[in-house]
Amino acid sequence: MTGSSIFSRYIHRARDRGELVVQPRMGWGSPQVMRNALRAVKACSPPCIGTLTLDSYTRTGDYQTPLASLRDGHELNGYPIVSHSADITRTLLAGIYCEEFPVQVRHGTSQPQRIFKRMIEVGLDATEGGPVSYCLPYGRVPLNVSINAWEEACCILAGDIDHAHVESFGGCLMGQLCPPSLLVTMSVLECLFFKEWGIRSVSLSYAQGPSYAQDRAALLLLRELARELLAGIDWHVVLYTYMGMFPGTDLGAEILISESARLARESSVERLIVKTAAESRSIPTLQDNLHALRLSRAAADALCDVPILSAHEQECYEQIKDEVMALLEPVLSADARIGRALAIAFRHGLLDVPYCLHPDNRGLTRSAIDDEGRLVWANTGNLPIRTVPFPSLPDASPAATLLARLTHVARRCDHVG
Amino acid sequence: MNRRTPLFVLSTIESDSHMWNLVYLQLLMEEQGIEVINLGPCAPVSETLQTLISSQADALVISSVNGHGFWQGRALREAALRSHGEDLPPFLIGGKLATNEAENVAIAQKLRTAGFAEVFVGAEAIPEFRHWLANFKRAFALRSEVSPPNVTANEATL
Numbered sequence: 001m002t003g004s005s006i007f008s009r010y011i012h013r014a015r016d017r018g019e020l021v022v023q024p025r026m027g028w029g030s031p032q033v034m035r036n037a038l039r040a041v042k043a044c045s046p047p048c049i050g051t052l053t054l055d056s057y058t059r060t061g062d063y064q065t066p067l068a069s070l071r072d073g074h075e076l077n078g079y080p081i082v083s084h085s086a087d088i089t090r091t092l093l094a095g096i097y098c099e100e101f102p103v104q105v106r107h108g109t110s111q112p113q114r115i116f117k118r119m120i121e122v123g124l125d126a127t128e129g130g131p132v133s134y135c136l137p138y139g140r141v142p143l144n145v146s147i148n149a150w151e152e153a154c155c156i157l158a159g160d161i162d163h164a165h166v167e168s169f170g171g172c173l174m175g176q177l178c179p180p181s182l183l184v185t186m187s188v189l190e191c192l193f194f195k196e197w198g199i200r201s202v203s204l205s206y207a208q209g210p211s212y213a214q215d216r217a218a219l220l221l222l223r224e225l226a227r228e229l230l231a232g233i234d235w236h237v238v239l240y241t242y243m244g245m246f247p248g249t250d251l252g253a254e255i256l257i258s259e260s261a262r263l264a265r266e267s268s269v270e271r272l273i274v275k276t277a278a279e280s281r282s283i284p285t286l287q288d289n290l291h292a293l294r295l296s297r298a299a300a301d302a303l304c305d306v307p308i309l310s311a312h313e314q315e316c317y318e319q320i321k322d323e324v325m326a327l328l329e330p331v332l333s334a335d336a337r338i339g340r341a342l343a344i345a346f347r348h349g350l351l352d353v354p355y356c357l358h359p360d361n362r363g364l365t366r367s368a369i370d371d372e373g374r375l376v377w378a379n380t381g382n383l384p385i386r387t388v389p390f391p392s393l394p395d396a397s398p399a400a401t402l403l404a405r406l407t408h409v410a411r412r413c414d415h416v417g
Numbered sequence: 418m419n420r421r422t423p424l425f426v427l428s429t430i431e432s433d434s435h436m437w438n439l440v441y442l443q444l445l446m447e448e449q450g451i452e453v454i455n456l457g458p459c460a461p462v463s464e465t466l467q468t469l470i471s472s473q474a475d476a477l478v479i480s481s482v483n484g485h486g487f488w489q490g491r492a493l494r495e496a497a498l499r500s501h502g503e504d505l506p507p508f509l510i511g512g513k514l515a516t517n518e519a520e521n522v523a524i525a526q527k528l529r530t531a532g533f534a535e536v537f538v539g540a541e542a543i544p545e546f547r548h549w550l551a552n553f554k555r556a557f558a559l560r561s562e563v564s565p566p567n568v569t570a571n572e573a574t575l
Contacts, residue, residue, distance in 0.1 A: 139459035357457035399444035
């Protein structure tokens, strides 16, 4: 396949073999530690792909503190790709990064221009984020600033790398308590944004939620929308193992991770990004990651595609599709330029992420978990959807209710385990 | 300030982008009859202090869970003393303030020395915070009954 990235070529080869691509999140400040970790993931059997997760100083545009911190003997929570010279990073990757072992840069910044420039310099071709998904859940950079920055950043990538790959983080947002229809909508919109700004290879993300049936339905819908709206560019779907409060027991964690692998495999998802059993306690070590990778691959390899939805899943599908079409329509008609359309939509609350405190998020929507374990809207705010909000009983303690929803998945998995 | 319900400013340290702890704590405080101004994640020090002073709030609550809360929380307190002196409502802080739980006792002591009225860390942090809120509310209610209309924010402290 000419003109495509190392990253997407690998994904396509794996898809042709019927194999789920599994990926960790990982990053360390020291180039030697980072190199050793990538080498260990590459040596994993069956193979997985690599990640350079950037540290939180780099994410906020502070390129000085990482090196000072490392000099003082403090480890960082990620790799400072801008602070280390391009040569150091090229050396780190030499002999490891190749056609058979792609590496994706993962970060969480609303203004990624310097990071993308460094990616080009060192020969990396895959990253992720988005003007909304890396802005609203993370701080107070105004949405308009983030949109402008991402327009510029996409141009930087598209101008220099043939078929650079960008994954939308829109399927995650706050990590939990976001109903599936909004996750699907945001992933699609951000990928349309990338396409508008010259990116020719994208992935649509979706984060595992409390309901397997809803997730099956959402993933099917996501693929249908991608086929229709992203025709002409390369795309695939990436599933994130549950991104909310994680089970506290090792067994509970393994149950959830295995479930995500099963969901990915049955729903023809091309790539899975895993969490580890350490999630509820600490930043995962390399060993935590290797264990999660092996567990997921084993679970996935034992399964196959299940393209037909069950009756219950079909019911979820109708509901989610109804909401997604209602959410997409006003945004796509607000402005031909997706960035402007997103800004307008958020300003009017036509898109509104539940519980998100960012000043540019209207903050009217709320969600709940119904008696069948489905994530539903408790307050639809100004969203243009017909869904009747889930009726809430008078709340003796809204804080306790929120905590119960936040811990719902963890408690279910720990109980079974 | 002749207010019927206490008003708190809820904020975090500048490097902390976590949001769920702030969402939860706002609900917890509102349940206890406290009005809350929630500044959200990554609030700049200047904005936290300006909001605290201009709103004439009765207390500042700093919640942080990224492990940098001790360093940046203390820096916030020092900045407040430099710009506004001692004429400040109580500063409270809690969450995951260090990267290692074993440091909790030591950092709590240092933060109190720096002038924080209370430090809520460890497994009992939330129950202890609820307890403190209940006490504050009782004292506030008592003061509202007996105080003249022009009581200042500084006097409405425990």
